[in-house]
Amino acid sequence: MPYDERIDSLPTKMKAVVAYKPGDYRIEEIPLPEVGDEEVLLKVGGCGICAGDVKGYHGAPSFWGGEGQPAWIQAPFIPGHEFYGQVVALGKGAKEKYGLSLGDWAVSEQIVPCGKCRFCLDGKYWMCEVHNIYGFQGKVADGAYTEYIRLPRTARNHKLPNDFQFRLAPYIEPxxxxxxxxxxxxxxxxxxxxxxxxxxxxxxxxxxxxxxxxxxxxxxxxxxxxxxxxxxxxxxxxxxxxxxxxxxxxxxxxxxxxxxxxxxxxxxxxxxxxxxxxxxxxxxxxxxxxxxxxxxxxxxxxxxxxxxxxxxAHLSPNTYESAIRFIHKGQIKPEKVITHEIPLEEFKKGFEMVEKGEESIKVVLIP
Missing domain, CATH: 3.40.50.720 (NAD(P)-binding Rossmann-like Domain)
Structure with a gap:
């Protein structure tokens, strides 16, 4: 793999939730993603379950197409976009581009903009015409219901403070x-x-x-x-x-x-x-x-x-720095919003908890 820097103990395989069609999501062992120039590999610390993930699981037309709406999802894919993780590999130029080093903890905005369309060129990256979002487009922007996630070269990555309460990091995206x-x-x-x-x-x-x-x-x-x-x-x-x-x-x-x-x-x-x-x-x-x-x-x-x-209101344009700061300083408190942390293998149970919403608010999957 064309790493510029990497830790020594990276595996060749990882477990992941792989989605094939509505209702057909499976835990599988798949190859570790390759990391190219200006790309980053994170070891996932945790990933929240979004209501959109549950709606995708049930086949909502706004994701899979139908009822006059085009298909947006590209299956098979790995779901999950509310994640954080530790940097374990860096492609050439990634360290300089993002200010990240091995061992740093980081998050990445949910959209992976193309950088070429009229919206990206005009600074409106969150409305990117291509509109790849982690956890919905396979290979291009696979998500974080897995042990490791590749952050593509056009991703918008943010380093977390060293004393950040990392278990709260899945709340940065919402x-x-x-x-x-x-x-x-x-x-x-x-x-x-x-x-x-x-x-x-x-x-x-x-x-x-x-x-x-x-x-x-x-x-x-x-x-x-x-x-x-x-x-x-x-x-x-x-x-x-x-x-x-x-x-x-x-x-x-x-x-x-x-x-x-x-x-x-x-x-x-x-x-x-x-x-x-x-x-x-x-x-x-x-x-x-x-x-x-x-x-x-x-x-x-x-x-x-x-x-x-x-x-x-769509996504989180230019708000990640504020979200990180508010949580870090205790100005916004997600401790009681993150109600459950469960193993990745129990993702279906997590989906059911989020859908019912009786005892849970934010459920986080831990790989």
Missing amino acids: LGCAIHAVERGDIQFNDVVVIAGLGALGLGMVQAARLKNPKLLIAIDIKENRNKLALEYGADYVFNPKEEDVASKVKTLTNGYGCDVYIQASGHPAGVIQGLQMVRKLGRYVEFSVYNDPTTVDWSIIGDRKELDLRG
């Missing part, structure tokens, strides 16, 4: 996404902000939004344990849409106007309609969710009735 969604909301001091959906992402959004210090911060979820955690993380109010009319509650708190910013992170169609009902005229609606099914809404609310500023 927190980076959460920070981006909060930034898209352009939160001001006098704003009333609502965050709907308190999974790992939503709870990160609550903590990030608290740092913006809005006038009121409201969190919404149907699970009471997550609502309680949101209060601990700085929410002023929490509401359960199964038990109360949350749109009416928010309007009561705002003299009938509605919230200034609504961030949708639940992935449930009802959350979209709920948000359109409770956001004020000329308000800002931020959409950060992956849906299993299309959502139908009355678009006249967006235009004719409220003239809303509708903003999408």
Whole structure:
């Protein structure tokens, strides 16, 4: 293998979860990936299970194609994009390019941009037209449900501080996404902000939004344990849409106007309609969710009735440094969000835990 530097004890084989088609994910022994110029090999320390991973496992059309959507996944592939690891090999030029040395701990942003399309050339790398993301495109960007992962030459890698609590590192990726969604909301001091959906992402959004210090911060979820955690993380109010009319509650708190910013992170169609009902005229609606099914809404609310500023939020552009800093300094605390760490071989159990979400929030697979 064309390593420039490597540790002496690298194996030739590694165990990995390999995905062939929806529902057909297997633990296999496969060759260790080769590392080329400006590439890095990490020994994986842990990798979180994302809701998108579970939806991919179940064959969501937005991943595998169907229902008018093109296939995006390239099987067979190794899933997993919320990872961290230790540098065990460096290709020629990688040390200089990334400032990484053997033994360093690092993370890599979930997208591996092509560096050549109009978006990459314009600095909008997170919207890369090719759009390879770790854990969905085999060979090109295999993920981290494995013992070792290759970081391609166009990857965006970040070194972790030596005293970082590494077991918290799988939360860097979802927190980076959460920070981006909060930034898209352009939160001001006098704003009333609502965050709907308190999974790992939503709870990160609550903590990030608290740092913006809005006038009121409201969190919404149907699970009471997550609502309680949101209060601990700085929410002023929490509401359960199964038990109360949350749109009416928010309007009561705002003299009938509605919230200034609504961030949708639940992935449930009802959350979209709920948000359109409770956001004020000329308000800002931020959409950060992956849906299993299309959502139908009355678009006249967006235009004719409220003239809303509708903003999408995708991935975590230029937020990894902030996410690392916030966790490192204790300004954002993922300890209670990372609820379970289980062996890689138990990935199906992990998927079930994430899907049910009863006792778990963020589940991390340990190879």
